[in-house]
Amino acid sequence: MMKYLFLCVCLWPWLLAAKTIVVGSSGDYPTLTAALDAAVDYDTIVVHSGTYREGNIPITKAVTILGVGYPVFDGEKSHEIFTITANHVVVAGLWFKNTGTASMVDIAAVKVIDAKNVTVTGNRFTDTFFGMHFSNSSEATITDNDLHASATGEHEIGNGIHLWKCHNITITGNEIRGHRDGIYFEFVTESLIARNISENNIRYGLHFMFSHNDEYRENAFIGNGAGVAVMYTKHVKMYGNLFKKNWGGASYGLLLKDIQDSEVIGNHFIENTIAIHMEGVSRTRFEANDYLRNGYAVRLQASCDDNDFTRNNFSENAFDFATNGTMVLNTIDGNYWDRYQGYDLDRDGIGDVPYRPANLYSMIVERIPSAVLVWRSFLVLLMDRAEKIIPVVTPENLKDNTPSMKAYDRT
Amino acid sequence: MRISTVYLFVIAVVFLSCKAEPEPLQYGQDACRACKMTLMDRKFGAELVTKKGKIYKFDDVNCMLNFYHSNEVAQSDIAHKLVVDFSQPAKLIPAADAFYLKSDAIKSPMASQIAAFEKKDTLDTMKKELKGVYMVWGELVTQFK
Numbered sequence: 366m367m368k369y370l371f372l373c374v375c376l377w378p379w380l381l382a383a384k385t386i387v388v389g390s391s392g393d394y395p396t397l398t399a400a401l402d403a404a405v406d407y408d409t410i411v412v413h414s415g416t417y418r419e420g421n422i423p424i425t426k427a428v429t430i431l432g433v434g435y436p437v438f439d440g441e442k443s444h445e446i447f448t449i450t451a452n453h454v455v456v457a458g459l460w461f462k463n464t465g466t467a468s469m470v471d472i473a474a475v476k477v478i479d480a481k482n483v484t485v486t487g488n489r490f491t492d493t494f495f496g497m498h499f500s501n502s503s504e505a506t507i508t509d510n511d512l513h514a515s516a517t518g519e520h521e522i523g524n525g526i527h528l529w530k531c532h533n534i535t536i537t538g539n540e541i542r543g544h545r546d547g548i549y550f551e552f553v554t555e556s557l558i559a560r561n562i563s564e565n566n567i568r569y570g571l572h573f574m575f576s577h578n579d580e581y582r583e584n585a586f587i588g589n590g591a592g593v594a595v596m597y598t599k600h601v602k603m604y605g606n607l608f609k610k611n612w613g614g615a616s617y618g619l620l621l622k623d624i625q626d627s628e629v630i631g632n633h634f635i636e637n638t639i640a641i642h643m644e645g646v647s648r649t650r651f652e653a654n655d656y657l658r659n660g661y662a663v664r665l666q667a668s669c670d671d672n673d674f675t676r677n678n679f680s681e682n683a684f685d686f687a688t689n690g691t692m693v694l695n696t697i698d699g700n701y702w703d704r705y706q707g708y709d710l711d712r713d714g715i716g717d718v719p720y721r722p723a724n725l726y727s728m729i730v731e732r733i734p735s736a737v738l739v740w741r742s743f744l745v746l747l748m749d750r751a752e753k754i755i756p757v758v759t760p761e762n763l764k765d766n767t768p769s770m771k772a773y774d775r776t
Numbered sequence: 777m778r779i780s781t782v783y784l785f786v787i788a789v790v791f792l793s794c795k796a797e798p799e800p801l802q803y804g805q806d807a808c809r810a811c812k813m814t815l816m817d818r819k820f821g822a823e824l825v826t827k828k829g830k831i832y833k834f835d836d837v838n839c840m841l842n843f844y845h846s847n848e849v850a851q852s853d854i855a856h857k858l859v860v861d862f863s864q865p866a867k868l869i870p871a872a873d874a875f876y877l878k879s880d881a882i883k884s885p886m887a888s889q890i891a892a893f894e895k896k897d898t899l900d901t902m903k904k905e906l907k908g909v910y911m912v913w914g915e916l917v918t919q920f921k
């Protein structure tokens with residue numbers, strides 16, 4: 366008995382030691398599928414460069430798959446490539462190309478189902494229908510991947526990084542171009558999205574629904590079909606993101622719908638049709654954001670209340686504020702407005718007369734969009750001036766009581 | 777005589793142009809009236825047409841029902857209620873006569889979990905795969921109130 370125990374103790378390191386399997390023309394196995402058959406949990410599989418056409422590859426063991434020189438996994442336009450159902454899988458340094466497409470099922474280059482602690486890092490995705498598709502998963506890490514799709518029709522392409530019913534996910538340093546939605550969150554909680562670039566996607570750069578307690582910071586959302594949408598969510602933090610060049614009739618830098626108790630701080634909104642469109646937003650702070658050269662900086666629907674705008678810079682926007690209601694239950698004190706024409710006699714840096722950011726004409730355009738045709742005409746100028754002196758149409762309490770004389774310095 | 781023909785023609789044209797006809801959903805361009813999202817998924821979608829010909833488009837059946845119950849348009853003023861057939865991309869069918877399947881496996885744009893079908897047979901086939909419960913329009917209207 367003692368002898369067996371001694372043997373066991375001696376062999377313990379060998380029993381535990383994970384082995385490394387090499388895949389490639391000169392490796393242990395020619396295909397990843399064969400290597401996976403031979404592997405046990407916690408093995409490392411090193412894949413050498415080459416093109417691998419193995420159809421769909423199910424990954425059911427906790428393996429680490431490392432690519433050397435970006436080996437290509439080609440879905441030949443008909444397969445889903447990796448289907449991961451095991452915990453602790455690592456996928457790094459691979460190049461996924463040409464998955465199949467379908468209207469009924471979500472085909473992905475890397476699909477993760479009911480798994481924990483999966484890491485997908487440093488991979489390339491070219492013309493994949495869905496890049497990464499996670500459902501019912503948690504503690505995943507998605508970093509430094511590069512996704513590029515070149516579809517033109519919205520039905521020919523899925524989302525770049527798609528998450529459904531997940532929690533505790535970290536998504537950092539990825540670049541996503543040409544997908545339907547760059548990053549898609551539905552029922553995803555306690556997650557972080559940071560330093561990603563989401564550009565020229567067909568619909569949204571980031572699409573966020575029913576996803577509470579998440580944070581996204583320092584991302585860039587540029588030139589997406591409809592900008593960024595954050596909807597039906599509580600406690601979301603948006604810090605230091607860039608929303609740029611989201612142009613078009615139904616295009617928003619940031620579309621906020623039914624949001625509560627959230628924070629929008631230190632973001633930059635540059636050259637968007639509508640920088641922020643808000644509907645049903647409550648108890649949310651908008652602080653230290655810069656709005657530069659947008660059509661509308663903030664379009665606030667009457668259904669919003671108890672929001673606070675402070676220390677924002679509004680510069681060169683066609684309209685700083687627009688609203689469709691007459692009652693405004695939000696505070697907008699202490700912002701900088703480049704249109705402010707007041708004075709500061711006591712030289713404390715705060716304007717002595719309030720600023721009214723919603724002008725008469727923006728209220729008219731809100732009701733009759735085609736009226737924008739006569740914008741900047743002499744008559745409109747006169748009407749705006751008259752309204753400034755005796756407000757009739759614009760909400761009385763929509764005003765900045767302490768406008769800053771100088772733009773806030775963000776450095 | 778000739779003048780009255782001309783008048784008749786003009787009147788006919790005027791009335792024709794007022795007809796409340798549905799129009800196809802432009803996926804990738806049209807935005808949902810209720811949730812503002814751009815329509816994308818051709819398996820889902822809905823449309824309301826008023827008697828005066830005004831058209832409201834939706835990306836999911838629950839968005840249409842939210843609008844329907846909001847009374848922004850009186851229910852009596854609605855001429856057509858249409859939904860997209862899950863099995864026939866972008867095809868609009870009358871909502872009141874459609875067959876509905878509610879299942880967790882149906883991932884619709886606004887999480888209604890509802891798929892609509894023109895024919896009961898198609899629903900039955902899909903139900904074997906997706907599970908879920910079979911519903912009719914009346915149940916849907918009360919469920920999403």
